[in-house]
Amino acid sequence: xxxxxxxxxxxxxxxxxxxxxxxxxxxxxxxxxxxxxxxxxxxxxxxxxxxxxxxxxxxxxxxxxxxxxxxxxxxxxxxxxxxxxxxxxxxxxxxxxxxxxxxxxxxxxxxxxxx
Amino acid sequence: xxxxxxxxxxxxxxxxxxxxxxxxxxxxxxxxxxxxxxxxxxxxxxxxxxxxxxxxxxxxxxxxxxxxxxxxxxxxxxxxxxxx
Numbered sequence: 001x002x003x004x005x006x007x008x009x010x011x012x013x014x015x016x017x018x019x020x021x022x023x024x025x026x027x028x029x030x031x032x033x034x035x036x037x038x039x040x041x042x043x044x045x046x047x048x049x050x051x052x053x054x055x056x057x058x059x060x061x062x063x064x065x066x067x068x069x070x071x072x073x074x075x076x077x078x079x080x081x082x083x084x085x086x087x088x089x090x091x092x093x094x095x096x097x098x099x100x101x102x103x104x105x106x107x108x109x110x111x112x113x114x115x
Numbered sequence: 116x117x118x119x120x121x122x123x124x125x126x127x128x129x130x131x132x133x134x135x136x137x138x139x140x141x142x143x144x145x146x147x148x149x150x151x152x153x154x155x156x157x158x159x160x161x162x163x164x165x166x167x168x169x170x171x172x173x174x175x176x177x178x179x180x181x182x183x184x185x186x187x188x189x190x191x192x193x194x195x196x197x198x199x
Contacts, residue, residue: 024129054160066171078152
């Protein structure tokens with residue numbers, strides 16, 4: 001294999017490792033908010049790593065450019081969806097973990113109920 | 116390359132376990148959202164493994180479909196209905 005294929009192979013390996021750790025967090029964390037935080041960040045960075053590794057493997061061909069274009073879209077859409085899910089879960093009434101220490105959003109909604 | 120794909124399939128099974136035991140409705144929604152992001156990476160890897168270039172277009176479209184589905188589920192959580 002050429003040198004750029006080796007480097008892309010290693011970057012894809014980092015991405016897959018982040019994906020696996022994010023799914024481990026999805027299984028093991030105690031609370032929906034902890035699970036959302038751990039899993040979303042890790043899986044977003046892991047998918048970006050996979051796509052960037054594919055870009056490094058293929059260079060500036062049509063295939064590689066499409067993989068590079070997909071990275072900003074993942075970075076834009078995934079945190080927005082996670083934020084909407086966390087807000088919806090809080091309004092839906094899912095309780096926090098019993099060892100959580102602070103809930104600023106609850107205090108803000110008590111001051112301004114329409115928030 | 117194939118071992119990476121097998122690890123991603125195992126991650127999808129972990130998300131399915133979370134959607135199975137979930138305890139509350141938003142837990143299952145989070146698992147399905149994470150599975151959508153994993154599917155983008157799986158499709159991109161499949162494009163490299165099978166050397167079919169159109170699969171990266173499928174990954175690019177899947178990002179937006181997963182995003183719109185997540186927003187619809189979050190709207191259901193807030194308003195308890197899918198109208199409007």
